Amino acid sequence: xxxxxxxxxxxxxxxxxxxxxxxxxxxxxxxxxxxxxxxxxxxxxxxxxxxxxxxxxxxxxxxxxxxxxxxxxxxxxxxxxxxxxxxxxxxxxxxxxxxxxxxxxxxxxxxxxxxxxxxxxxxxxxxxxxxxxxxxxxxxxxxxxxxxxxxxxxxxxxxxxxxxxxxxxxxxxxxxxxxxxxxxxxxxxx
Amino acid sequence: xxxxxxxxxxxxxxxxxxxxxxxxxxxxxxxxxxxxxxxxxxxxxxxxxxxxxxxxxxxxxxxxxxxxxxxxxxxxxxxxxxxxxxxxxxxxxxxxxxxxxxxxxxxxxxxxxxxxxxxxxxxxxxxxxxxxxxxxxxxxxxxxxxxxxxxxxxxxxxxxxxxxxxxxxxxxxxxxxxxxxxxxxxxxxx
DNA sequence: TAAAATCGTTGACCTACATCAAGACTTTTA
DNA sequence: TAAAAGTCTTGATGTAGGTCAACGATTTTA
Numbered sequence: 101x102x103x104x105x106x107x108x109x110x111x112x113x114x115x116x117x118x119x120x121x122x123x124x125x126x127x128x129x130x131x132x133x134x135x136x137x138x139x140x141x142x143x144x145x146x147x148x149x150x151x152x153x154x155x156x157x158x159x160x161x162x163x164x165x166x167x168x169x170x171x172x173x174x175x176x177x178x179x180x181x182x183x184x185x186x187x188x189x190x191x192x193x194x195x196x197x198x199x200x201x202x203x204x205x206x207x208x209x210x211x212x213x214x215x216x217x218x219x220x221x222x223x224x225x226x227x228x229x230x231x232x233x234x235x236x237x238x239x240x241x242x243x244x245x246x247x248x249x250x251x252x253x254x255x256x257x258x259x260x261x262x263x264x265x266x267x268x269x270x271x272x273x274x275x276x277x278x279x280x281x282x283x284x285x286x287x288x289x290x
Numbered sequence: 291x292x293x294x295x296x297x298x299x300x301x302x303x304x305x306x307x308x309x310x311x312x313x314x315x316x317x318x319x320x321x322x323x324x325x326x327x328x329x330x331x332x333x334x335x336x337x338x339x340x341x342x343x344x345x346x347x348x349x350x351x352x353x354x355x356x357x358x359x360x361x362x363x364x365x366x367x368x369x370x371x372x373x374x375x376x377x378x379x380x381x382x383x384x385x386x387x388x389x390x391x392x393x394x395x396x397x398x399x400x401x402x403x404x405x406x407x408x409x410x411x412x413x414x415x416x417x418x419x420x421x422x423x424x425x426x427x428x429x430x431x432x433x434x435x436x437x438x439x440x441x442x443x444x445x446x447x448x449x450x451x452x453x454x455x456x457x458x459x460x461x462x463x464x465x466x467x468x469x470x471x472x473x474x475x476x477x478x479x480x
Numbered sequence: 481t482a483a484a485a486t487c488g489t490t491g492a493c494c495t496a497c498a499t500c501a502a503g504a505c506t507t508t509t510a
Numbered sequence: 511t512a513a514a515a516g517t518c519t520t521g522a523t524g525t526a527g528g529t530c531a532a533c534g535a536t537t538t539t540a
Contacts (some may be wrong), residue, residue, distance in 0.1 A: 168434045227301035234373035236426030244358040
């Protein structure tokens with residue numbers, strides 16, 4: 101289990117010197133059931149987590165209280181709201197598991213310690229956070245395309261997403277209704 | 291000029307020990323004219339910049355080549371694509387000045403040096419980047435609201451934006467046509 | 481395992497915003 | 511400072527996707 105995280109660090113910082121023992125010391129495994137929440141609007145993000153197995157969705161609540169998915173995460177992704185985690189301020193993001201999920205979690209305090217202690221973990225964190233920012237911006241711009249284009253792009257990027265995520269959730273992510281997605285599928289994949 | 295950046299650091303990291311001399315050593319002032327680009331898709335972001343005076347827009351190109359604004363920046367904002375800057379990879383973002391603008395710029399190398407050297411600058415950078423990520427996510431979700439709601443929210447957040455940014459640019463940011471924005475204004479502000 | 485809830489699909493109808501066009505006003509350029 | 515280019519506004523018309531409703535299929539719960 102700890103190896104999965106270690107591998108991920110190695111992938112991003114090939115020259116890493118980080119030891120498995122460190123990971124075991126700083127991270128705690130946690131199990132969550134499908135539909136459980138990892139994070140809810142208004143709470144402070146006390147832990148960050150790395151997905152060993154399972155998946156989740158991030159969503160926000162619109163002014164009318166509608167849930168709008170902002171993204172999904174699978175194995176080898178991090179979850180937790182960086183802003184809330186770093187500044188220990190209430191989050192605006194909700195994170196809910198879509199399958200039973202195993203995480204490696206780390207507290208904010210441990211994370212800070214590890215950042216100070218390990219130059220390589222600093223690099224790793226830096227790298228992940230910088231690419232996360234870009235991803236958000238790109239997603240954003242994607243919304244200027246038609247729903248049909250956005251759907252195609254999504255399928256190109258994650259061909260297997262339909263095996264794991266329900267149409268309702270995908271529709272929310274594309275910011276269209278499930279009905280519209282249903283019609284899209286019918287017309288586009290003959 | 292350097293004081294403006296120093297003040298901004300102090301605002302975010304009250305206990306800072308950073309000296310004006312350091313700022314003067316690591317940052318270089320630069321002037322840009324209205325319509326000049328700071329960053330173009332495909333190039334690597336060699337500098338980050340802090341706006342002393344002026345403003346800019348970030349935009350991306352949709353698949354059909356249309357420019358879509360992702361945000362504006364004014365005095366006391368940073369510009370530059372974090373992802374491209376940190377990883378020295380080509381950016382997907384375009385940054386263009388909407389007024390004659392004065393920046394304090396720092397090279398990627400100097401930025402790395404300063405991060406290693408100054409614990410306080412590390413905190414400062416961390417804080418800015420984490421809030422930037424959140425801002426993107428929230429903007430994203432905002433698009434699920436109607437154009438009219440998005441416009442109202444924008445005006446609440448930046449009441450003076452209309453004095454500095456043209457309707458065409460605001461429309462692109464709201465992801466509607468200038469015509470639609472014109473009609474919105476007429477109907478909403480009687 | 482029966483009942484209840486949720487999901488995917490389809491049809492009928494509606495609305496917010498896009499597109500195209502054209503004129504008045506403002507800013508930039510030579 | 512005159513010409514050219516870009517901006518704002520308004521009108522007429524088109525369309526992608528929303529809303530509401532209904533039904534069978536699947537999943538969840540008791």
